[in-house]
Amino acid sequence: MNKTLQNDLLIRAALSQSTERPPVWMMRQAGRFMPEYWEIKNKYSFLEMCKTPEIAADVTMLPVDLLDIDAAILFSDILVTGEAMGGELSFEQGVGPRFSNPIRTQADVDRLETDCVDKLRYVADAIRVIQERLAGRIPLIGFAGAPFTILSYLVEGGSSKDFKRTKLLLNNEPALAHQLLQKIADVTINYLNMQIDAGVNAVQLFDSWALALSWNDYRDFSHYYNKYILANIKRTVPVISFCKGSSVFAPMMADANPDVISIDWNADLKNVKQILPAGVAVQGNLDPFVLYADKSVIEDKILQLFERMRGENGFIFNLGHGIMPDIPFDNVKHAINVVKRFRY
Template identity: 80%
Template sequence: MKDTLQNDLLLRAAWSQQTERPPVWMMRQAGRFMKEYWEIKNKYSFLEMCKTPEIAADVTMLPVDLLGIDGAILFSDILVTAEAMGGDLSFEQGVGPRFANPVRTVADMERLSVDCIDRLQYVADAIKVIQQRLDKSIPLIGFAGAPFTILSYLVEGASSKDFKRTKLMLNNEPELAHAILQKVADVTVEYLNMQIAAGVNAIQLFDSWALALSWNDYHEFSHHYNKYIISKLNRQDIPVISFCKGSSVFAPVMAEAKPDVISVDWNADLLNIKQALPANIAVQGNLDPFVLYADKKVIREKILQLFERMRGVDGFIFNLGHGIMPDIPFDNVKYAIEVVKEFRY
């Protein structure tokens, strides 16, 4: 499919091929910083939006239509796999996701279902609707949450600042943690392969909370499972992007899982990371999202500074080091994308 897209910049960069400018998309690009998102969100719950293919497609298309980005990303949530496995998931305004039945014992772990892919059919249905709407204009990125990040939500029962319960499990009951992680990994493989079969053009694996882990624990409880997932994907012609908060530290380990792209947080010099990676691994990132609150002159300077640093480097996708915050001005996001699209190597 990549050969027939009108704009395949993102895929070419993901394959470490030459591009005339860096392609641009932004994590959380279809979200709460847009009034058009709230016009939809005020009518439905978050999970209704995810589970109704036409609505998921409407939200996915907002940044395509309003911002002109080079890649669309499926509107969904990393926690849908955990819900399909039996997590009682809800989203509270101003609080975030909650699981009413956290997973903290062997019995809780045993209740997690791995035969649950049918419960995620709505995602495959949404992908088909979105691809009809995109009409081969730009690539569609599918995604899933990485096992450690899913584990942390299941164990904590909600978002956490210190991951105390999770780390206690890793330290005191590592066998239990591994049993949960393996179940999540197996579901994630099936889920991502379902997305590939439904027609996505690329995949991103989000390990949002990997930065909570020590070097050794990252190897054992995160990297091991991410590598397992990536090794089992039907990835012919489908580039795989690996993202974690902490990639500035963990990038050399992430490379061992053989993704096509490593998405880098804003704590590292992107060129240094790129040069330390195998030549066939592209990089994505890594503007500090807080720059988008700044004056437009500053936004332009910071983006062009990054581009000058990366000049002459094949395999570079422009993105943020993490997702857009909800109160970033829409006009600033739009301006940033215009700056990227005007640039030429």
């Protein structure tokens, strides 16, 4: 796998091998902070962008061409699995994703399909187009949303500040919650295997709303299913596990046997690395808000992190979460240049 890539830094770091510098990519790197993204977005709806392989490839390639990062990540959305299962998904400007038929009852769970990977073939088609364009320059990361996070959107009908309906389901109807989570997990396994077969070089599981959960609820309603997914996908490429709350949940996340755990900015990255089992790499963990700061500050913060991680194999530089849409493009480019100049 490494031999076919001109730049395999990310793969080596993900497998806890030595690297001359940390590889860099950023969550939401193909996004709204780039004027070039808006040139495309103003012509198409978000779902059209996701579902048209050539357009998804165009957006995926923006940070590759404009930022010269060490890995591309497929342009898509975590909620496409929820839609394929039967959720009526739309994206509204200023509102975000909405499911107009939220899950409320046993009948709602029963109607969700699990044999639905064919509806996601457009993602495999996009992967093939992207890999043609990358031509082995850098790895391509595929991804999926983790079951608990997908459940929260399906149950709430969209984003939520307090996850009240989700937590009512977990507390009052845990058996129904587990039934829904199992369905999502089975779809996610097929979806990630489809991406691996289509040619991605790594995959990341996004559990964006795990931080809403207590330790026991995370164990029972999130970690259990993430572990099931990681045990049943084709482990021919490195697997990165991310959640908001990873600074708390990292020791449990390691039990699911990922290659890499992506850490939020609330923890000291070296401390986390050293409590994890040998051979588990870490990704992160710059606070994205640092990228609003003066360029000298951005450089100092990155170099502080690198000095802290000096001597540690298995380190991928990233943000603790995604880039915000109004971060100046020049600041992002500067951050990446700082990383690329660094040598251990």
